Amino acid sequence: MFQSRPLVPSALGLPRRVGARHSLRAIWQQHWLLYVMLLPALVLLALFNYYPLWGLALAFVDYNPFGGLAGSPFVGLQNFATIFGGQEFWQILRNTVWIATGKIVAGQVAAIVLALLVYEITWRFYRRVLQTLTTLPYFLSWIIIGGVMVQVLSTTGTVDQALAAMGIRPIQFLGDAAIFPWTMIALDTWKGFGFGAVIYLAALTNINPDLYEAAAVDGAGRKARLWHITLPGITPTIVLMSCLSLGSVLNAGFEQILVLYNPVVYQTGDILDTYVYRYGILQANYSIATTVGLLKSVAGFFLILLSYWLADRFAGYRIF
Amino acid sequence: MVRERGLGNWIANAIIYLVVGFAGLICVLPFIHVIAVSLSSSPAVSSYVVGLWPVGWNLDNYLWMVRNQQFFRSLLISLVRVSIGVPTILVVGVITAYPLSREDIPMPGRTAFKLLLLFGMLFSGGMIPVFLTMKNLHLLNNLLVLVLPGALNIFYTILLLNFFRGIPRDLTDAASMDGASHLDILFRVYMPISLPVLATVTLFSAVDHWNSWFDGILYLNRTDLWPLQSYLYSLVSTKMIQWTGPQATKQVNEFLNASPDGLSAAFILFASVPIILVYPFLQRYFVTGLTLGAVKG
Numbered sequence: 001m002f003q004s005r006p007l008v009p010s011a012l013g014l015p016r017r018v019g020a021r022h023s024l025r026a027i028w029q030q031h032w033l034l035y036v037m038l039l040p041a042l043v044l045l046a047l048f049n050y051y052p053l054w055g056l057a058l059a060f061v062d063y064n065p066f067g068g069l070a071g072s073p074f075v076g077l078q079n080f081a082t083i084f085g086g087q088e089f090w091q092i093l094r095n096t097v098w099i100a101t102g103k104i105v106a107g108q109v110a111a112i113v114l115a116l117l118v119y120e121i122t123w124r125f126y127r128r129v130l131q132t133l134t135t136l137p138y139f140l141s142w143i144i145i146g147g148v149m150v151q152v153l154s155t156t157g158t159v160d161q162a163l164a165a166m167g168i169r170p171i172q173f174l175g176d177a178a179i180f181p182w183t184m185i186a187l188d189t190w191k192g193f194g195f196g197a198v199i200y201l202a203a204l205t206n207i208n209p210d211l212y213e214a215a216a217v218d219g220a221g222r223k224a225r226l227w228h229i230t231l232p233g234i235t236p237t238i239v240l241m242s243c244l245s246l247g248s249v250l251n252a253g254f255e256q257i258l259v260l261y262n263p264v265v266y267q268t269g270d271i272l273d274t275y276v277y278r279y280g281i282l283q284a285n286y287s288i289a290t291t292v293g294l295l296k297s298v299a300g301f302f303l304i305l306l307s308y309w310l311a312d313r314f315a316g317y318r319i320f
Numbered sequence: 321m322v323r324e325r326g327l328g329n330w331i332a333n334a335i336i337y338l339v340v341g342f343a344g345l346i347c348v349l350p351f352i353h354v355i356a357v358s359l360s361s362s363p364a365v366s367s368y369v370v371g372l373w374p375v376g377w378n379l380d381n382y383l384w385m386v387r388n389q390q391f392f393r394s395l396l397i398s399l400v401r402v403s404i405g406v407p408t409i410l411v412v413g414v415i416t417a418y419p420l421s422r423e424d425i426p427m428p429g430r431t432a433f434k435l436l437l438l439f440g441m442l443f444s445g446g447m448i449p450v451f452l453t454m455k456n457l458h459l460l461n462n463l464l465v466l467v468l469p470g471a472l473n474i475f476y477t478i479l480l481l482n483f484f485r486g487i488p489r490d491l492t493d494a495a496s497m498d499g500a501s502h503l504d505i506l507f508r509v510y511m512p513i514s515l516p517v518l519a520t521v522t523l524f525s526a527v528d529h530w531n532s533w534f535d536g537i538l539y540l541n542r543t544d545l546w547p548l549q550s551y552l553y554s555l556v557s558t559k560m561i562q563w564t565g566p567q568a569t570k571q572v573n574e575f576l577n578a579s580p581d582g583l584s585a586a587f588i589l590f591a592s593v594p595i596i597l598v599y600p601f602l603q604r605y606f607v608t609g610l611t612l613g614a615v616k617g
Binding site for chain 1: 329332333336337339340341343344345346347348350351353354357368371412415416418419420422425426427428429433436437438440442443444445446447448449450451452453457468469471472477478501502503527530531532533534538549552553555556581584585587588591592595596599602603606607
């Protein structure tokens with residue numbers, strides 16, 4: 001967002017660099033506190049972000065929990081071969097990308113539509129109440145939402161009871177492998193669309209009201225104004241959000257699925273993260289699970305870099 | 321906004337109000353159902369006749385909830401977690417962002433540090449290596465695991481950094497001229513200006529900490545160390561009450577009288593209360609918080 005600005009020349013009018021050693025010492029004497037301030041973050045980064053990277057070595061051995069890493073035989077790319085050779089990994093990858101993409105598309109569309117509708121509401125009280133109601137689920141954990149939805153969507157739940165009362169066959173939202181991914185997409189959209197609309201509403205309120213006045217004078221109707229003023233006004237935001245969302249096509253929502261899935265829907269509902277957890281932590285297959293995790297980390301890393309690059313290129317967005 | 325007249329527009333407006341109203345309704349109805357379930361008698365809940373209004377009004381589910389020892393223990397752990405975790409994130413974030421934001425001071429290593437930060441945010445070792453790290457650091461079954469690994473929150477640090485960068489250089493220059501130290505500048509110049517962003521980080525990280533549950537499940541084998549939301553997981557994930565503690569049998573007998581759905585409904589509502597309480601404050605900082613969402617992706 002901000003480019004680094006030119007350095008302020010020293011107040012004494014000395015040239016900025018009087019030989020590297022001298023200036024280094026001068027900087028240290030004046031500003032040693034700045035380095036001390038970075039120390040806690042450096043320690044935390046080292047411990048919790050960089051130290052774990054040694055564990056990626058597990059992907060290249062047949063890990064033996066009793067012997068530790070040193071007591072485990074090196075197997076080269078065997079684990080990768082096992083994963084790529086089996087059916088399971090490809091199925092899980094498909095599930096992950098499918099659920100994540102569905103969530104991105106449905107979530108963005110719902111957020112944009114909600115923002116456009118809320119923008120049209122002139123009764124401020126109504127607008128405020130509705131914004132409050134639609135945004136609230138975003139801030140509740142998936143445990144809470146999951147607990148609520150299990151009660152609402154299970155075969156004995158409210159929705160199926162209501163369907164039965166209308167003579168419609170109950171739908172197994174959480175217990176049918178063909179429906180489960182759609183349920184996940186719908187629930188995620190339901191939880192996030194209100195908060196997602198906030199960014200579009202912020203963009204909408206930045207549109208110059210004079211444009212609407214001028215359009216009205218020119219006789220533009222409601223539809224014309226939507227197409228020619230409102231939508232172009234939020235297009236940069238739509239482009240930005242689309243670029244950034246590319247970084248999350250491998251994140252299908254670990255917590256949500258962990259709360260709501262069950263063995264019946266593993267075939268369509270199991271994603272990379274839940275697989276790593278179940279296979280690695282619960283069943284102690286450390287090497288295979290680490291390998292899957294490593295593949296996800298590497299691919300995810302490049303996807304995020306690509307998304308940042310696209311966001312910078314097309315929307316002028318920088319994180320720093 | 322331009323106001324339109326005429327029947328067509330009136331109808332369009334009516335439809336818009338109805339659709340948005342419907343959207344609000346589907347957001348709130350599930351919670352009303354859960355409130356109704358929590359206040360209903362256990363036979364009514366077990367036979368699934370409760371809709372949006374309690375059947376057989378009573379407070380049994382809440383009484384069972386508060387009679388449960390694990391409830392208070394996990395609540396206490398959650399409260400301690402939030403009250404230690406949030407200030408930690410805030411302090412680490414501020415003292416990290418300040419030196420990085422002072423680009424007027426040449427500081428060898430700053431760019432390298434930023435890259436370390438960025439790479440740390442974008443690349444993770446994954447669940448298993450991180451889990452083994454916690455094991456090696458003796459953080460398994462240690463309550464510090466709930467606070468320490470998240471103490472440096474890179475997203476919030478970048479949010480603070482970007483805000484600090486927007487602070488006019490004239491202010492810091494003037495303060496330096498008056499002989500102010502870095503700590504003076506940080507506390508007397510930066511902090512007062514940064515209240516909105518500090519409030520944003522405080523509120524969002526408080527919600528994060530209150531809502532976190534998976535780290536509890538993953539790193540704490542002893543269920544008596546679980547925070548409230550981790551404990552809630554054991555109630556809702558199986559839709560049954562699991563008891564793993566030594567006091568299991570006694571309490572199971574007592575709990576058999578409660579319907580699992582009714583009890584977890586009471587827990588769910590209780591765990592939502594703090595979020596609803598901070599929600600009005602949270603709403604004020606949505607737009608600042610959006611920057612976070614955008615970075616997180």
